[in-house]
Amino acid sequence: MLFSYLAHRQACLDKQHERAERIASLPQIYHEPLSPKDKQILSQPISSIVYSVQTSSLSPSEVITAYVKKALQASAQTNCLTEVMITEAEKWARTTTRSGPLAGVPVSLKDMIGVKGFDSSMGFSAFTRRPMPCDSALVRLLRDAGAIPYVKTNVPITMLSFEASNDVFGTTENPHKKGYSPGGSSGGESALLALGGSRIGVGTDVAGSVRVPSHWSGVFAIKSSTHRFPKTGSAATIPGQEGVPSTHSPMARSLEDLETFWRAVFQMKPWEYDHSPEKVLHLPWREVRLPLERPIRWGVLWDDGVVAPSPACLRALKMVTDVLEKHGHEIVTLDSPNPYEGLQIASQLLAADGCKTISKTFRHFESNDAGMIPAMRALRLPRFVMKIYAWYLRYICRDLIYAGLVENFREKSLAEYYALITRREDYRARWFKVWRGTQVEGSSGDNGIDFILTVPNPLPAVPHRGMRHGWKACNYTFLFNLLDYSAGVMPITRVTKDSDMLPSSFQPRNRIERNNYRMYDASAMEGLPVGVQVVGKRLDEERVLEAMKLIQSLMKDAGSPYEGLPL
Numbered sequence: 026m027l028f029s030y031l032a033h034r035q036a037c038l039d040k041q042h043e044r045a046e047r048i049a050s051l052p053q054i055y056h057e058p059l060s061p062k063d064k065q066i067l068s069q070p071i072s073s074i075v076y077s078v079q080t081s082s083l084s085p086s087e088v089i090t091a092y093v094k095k096a097l098q099a100s101a102q103t104n105c106l107t108e109v110m111i112t113e114a115e116k117w118a119r120t121t122t123r124s125g126p127l128a129g130v131p132v133s134l135k136d137m138i139g140v141k142g143f144d145s146s147m148g149f150s151a152f153t154r155r156p157m158p159c160d161s162a163l164v165r166l167l168r169d170a171g172a173i174p175y176v177k178t179n180v181p182i183t184m185l186s187f188e189a190s191n192d193v194f195g196t197t198e199n200p201h202k203k204g205y206s207p208g209g210s211s212g213g214e215s216a217l218l219a220l221g222g223s224r225i226g227v228g229t230d231v232a233g234s235v236r237v238p239s240h241w242s243g244v245f246a247i248k249s250s251t252h253r254f255p256k257t258g259s260a261a262t263i264p265g266q267e268g269v270p271s272t273h274s275p276m277a278r279s280l281e282d283l284e285t286f287w288r289a290v291f292q293m294k295p296w297e298y299d300h301s302p303e304k305v306l307h308l309p310w311r312e313v314r315l316p317l318e319r320p321i322r323w324g325v326l327w328d329d330g331v332v333a334p335s336p337a338c339l340r341a342l343k344m345v346t347d348v349l350e351k352h353g354h355e356i357v358t359l360d361s362p363n364p365y366e367g368l369q370i371a372s373q374l375l376a377a378d379g380c381k382t383i384s385k386t387f388r389h390f391e392s393n394d395a396g397m398i399p400a401m402r403a404l405r406l407p408r409f410v411m412k413i414y415a416w417y418l419r420y421i422c423r424d425l426i427y428a429g430l431v432e433n434f435r436e437k438s439l440a441e442y443y444a445l446i447t448r449r450e451d452y453r454a455r456w457f458k459v460w461r462g463t464q465v466e467g468s469s470g471d472n473g474i475d476f477i478l479t480v481p482n483p484l485p486a487v488p489h490r491g492m493r494h495g496w497k498a499c500n501y502t503f504l505f506n507l508l509d510y511s512a513g514v515m516p517i518t519r520v521t522k523d524s525d526m527l528p529s530s531f532q533p534r535n536r537i538e539r540n541n542y543r544m545y546d547a548s549a550m551e552g553l554p555v556g557v558q559v560v561g562k563r564l565d566e567e568r569v570l571e572a573m574k575l576i577q578s579l580m581k582d583a584g585s586p587y588e589g590l591p592l
Contacts, residue, residue, distance in 0.1 A: 026389045033388040036150035037192050044194070047109040048097060055093050055111070063091035067592050071130050071224050072285045078129030078171070085118035085129035089173055092131040092223065095592070096176050099222035103198040105189075105213040107136045108143045108177035117173050125171030126289035132172045133218075133226035135211050136180050137260045138273070140164050145260035148182040148191025149386045152260070161258030162298040162305075163227060163273060170293050178213030178226065183383050184262045185375075186394040187237045187482070187499070188492045189213050196489060200242055200590060201553055205486040206495070208238025214276055215242035221592040224278045225286045229259070231271035232375070233481065233502025236558060239276060239514040241486035243554030243589055245283045245573070246276040247513040248505070250564045252306045255295045263382050268374030268446065269506050278589065280515065280577055284570055306564070313567045315575060316475070323349060324359035324459070326479035331365055331426055332498040332538045335545050337525035338480040341517040341555040345478060348579045359477060362455045368500040369429060370449050371507040377445070379404045379436030396496040400434075408435055418536075426535040449507060456508055460562055476572050477560035481514045485553040487544045494540035501558065511561045513569045515577065516587040518555050522548040554587070 059067070066074070066088055077083035093111050100106040114131070122128065137145050139161035146152035164174055182191040189197035189212025197212050199205035200219040207216040211228030215238030218226055228235040230248040239246040254273040261271070275290075277283035291310035299305045315321060325346060328334065334342065346356045380401045387393065393401070403411065415432030418424045437445065462472030480501050487495045505512045525547040533539035559576065561569040580586055 029389040033150045033192070033391050036153045040146070040153045040193050044106070044109055047112070051093070051111055054090060055097060057094070059091070059094055062087070063094055064592060066091040067095055067221055070279060070285065071127070071282045074130055075126065075128050078123055081123070083129065085121050085123070085173060086115065088129045089114055089118045089131050089175060093175060095220070096133070096217060096222035099200070099217050099220035102220065103200055103207065103216040104195050105178050105197050105207070105216040105222070106176050107146075107179050107194050107213065108140070110140060110143060110175055110177070113142070114173050114175035117168065121168070121173060122171045125169065126292045127167065127286070128171035130172045130225065131175045131223065132167055133214060133223035134164070134174055134177050135214050135226070135228045136177045137184070137229060138163060138177070138227060139258040139260060140174055140177070143177065146193055147180055147184060147260055147262055148193050150193055150388055150391060151386055153193060159258065162255035163259070166255060166290065166293050166295055166298045170289055176217070176223070178211070178217055180210045180213060181394050182392070183394055183397050184210040184234070185232070186210060186396050186492055186496050187233070187241070188394060188489065189216070190394070190489070192392045199486050199553070202486070202550075205488055205553065206241060206492065208241035208486065210234040211238045211276065215239055215244050218242070218244045218276055218278045219590055221278065221590070224282050226276045227273055228276050229271050230274050230506065231269055232371070232499050232506055235274045235276050236481045236502045236512060236514040239516070240481035240556040241554070243516040243556070243587070244276055244278055245280050245513070245515050246274060247283065247287070247511065247566055247569055248272060248274045249566055250509050250511050252304060253308065253564060253566065254290070255299050255305050257299050257304055262386070263378070266375065268377055268442070268449070269371050269503075270509075280573055287566065287570065308564065311567050313571055315568070315571050320353050320355045321476070322355045322357060322474045324357055324361070324474035324477050326359045326361070326364065326477060326501070329364040329368075329500045329504070331368060331500050331535070332483040332541050334480045334483050335485070335525070335542070336527060337485050337520045337547060337550070337555050338483060340524060342478065342480055342557055344517055344585065345557050345576055345580070348583050349576070352579055357474070359459070359474070360472070361459045362452060364500055364504050365426065365429070367452060367504045367507050369433070370445060370452060371503050372430060373433055373437065374445055374449065376400070376404060376434065377437040377442050381436070395490075395493040399493070403431070403434060404436060411435060422536070424535045427537060453508055476569070479558050479560070481556055481558040484541060484545055485520050485550050485555050491544040494537070495544065497537045498541045505560055509563050511564065511566045511569045513559045513573050514556050515559070515573050516554045516556045516589070517580065518585070518587065520547055520550045520553045520555060522551045
């Protein structure tokens with residue numbers, strides 16, 4: 026036990042020293058203030074950077090210099106960086122192809138994404154000093170496209186939290202307000218993007234891990250459906266977990282950059298970079314147009330039945346529905362299978378092994394995420410204890426929501442796991458009918474929808490100390506991982522204390538809602554970004570992007586564009 030603890034502490038110290046040394050040893054130019062040319066480069070969308078590099082009016086080295094300067098500033102402010110690959114990126118910049126669809130574009134990566142010669146520790150000290158033997162499929166694609174991976178970004182240990190904190194690299198701050206989470210598990214990525222230290226990055230998402238950080242940090246993302254984006258060669262905290270599969274998904278500082286990146290990746294034929302035909306579908310990027318001959322029908326999920334959206338998040342959603350309705354679109358309250366049932370299924374699938382796989386990686390006295398401590402403790406309790414606790418919640422506390430989540434939250438046998446997969450597929454089948462409006466027996470199908478609109482999370486960014494309860498309000502994103510739908514998040518507005526105070530009449534409906542709303546303080550949260558989530562069918566990323574572009578255009582025309590942090 027003592028040896029394990031000492032090994033843990035030494036690994037953390039060594040890794041922090043390695044990061045500091047890599048930064049300190051960089052040429053002096055990277056530590057200088059931004060020059061006018063640097064600022065001009067940073068202000069360009071990546072499509073302009075690509076054009077400038079392809080026509081030789083900019084060199085990849087000039088581009089990487091500007092972004093390294095800004096990334097170092099962003100990390101000094103938020104502690105968002107993990108692996109500093111800048112020395113190698115300089116070499117890659119000198120030799121990269123100048124004809125590719127991402128020529129000269131610096132791309133930041135979530136810590137787990139495999140880059141040859143660098144760790145993918147994911148905040149576990151046991152995974153430090155274990156450099157990846159080869160590049161992941163995505164990194165090979167990016168380099169062939171002319172992009173330059175240059176930094177990796179922080180995550181929460183376990184990667185099952187809306188936080189970005191671990192013993193190895195420390196805690197990442199929200200780019201808008203210190204003391205608040207940037208989101209997770211792609212929190213380091215969202216902080217870097219929001220501050221302009223990157224324009225395009227790649228995260229992963231199993232329960233909202235690119236969407237909640239985008240919501241809390243004020244950036245853009247589209248969670249891809251499975252088999253759309255290459256993921257082979259990256260590390261994972263729960264390798265083999267396919268009950269609710271994780272997807273690699275891009276995040277961006279602007280919607281324009283997000284679209285440019287999606288198109289570039291598919292121009293590179295990602296299905297040719299994965300060893301298994303089942304991993305990436307042979308599905309090129311499709312040009313789509315939203316229907317013009319009829320109003321677009323938006324089904325709004327106003328409340329998941331577990332935690333109601335806060336006044337700030339509800340206001341952002343209403344801003345979008347109001348502007349859509351004003352321009353002739355049809356807004357309807359979503360009529361769907363119970364979202365709470367989805368949370369029950371998804372939470373049991375994700376923890377089906379009782380979190381034993383993750384637990385094996387911890388060293389003695391290694392800090393766990395505040396939210397995962399009680400969850401993992403509950404999974405170790407005897408089954409009858411959880412049944413008694415569920416009975417207490419249901420009949421003494423009258424909390425049916427929490428009781429329904431607790432009573433079956435345990436390690437699953439193989440037969441129980443198969444039954445859950447069957448239940449998941451039945452649930453997906455019922456949701457499939459929602460899109461065509463045929464979920465009611467005998468329906469003509471005239472009540473179908475084109476998109477789903479909802480909040481990405483009930484709250485804006487929460488304080489770091491709030492993560493013990495904050496992750497439990499994950500259903501607005503987790504639901505669409507279970508369903509494997511394409512889902513984008515875009516910033517809409519910011520919290521204001523005058524508009525977003527919690528009514529004095531508010532009464533929480535269950536313990537999860539009560540504990541989450543204890544963190545909600547519109548005065549303290551003033552200025553934090555608030556986004557909306559746009560959901561499409563499975564493998565419908567192109568249409569989701571078009572819907573996001575439509576909303577952004579209408580919000581701008583209405584005089585309410587979202588303004589990100591200045592560069």
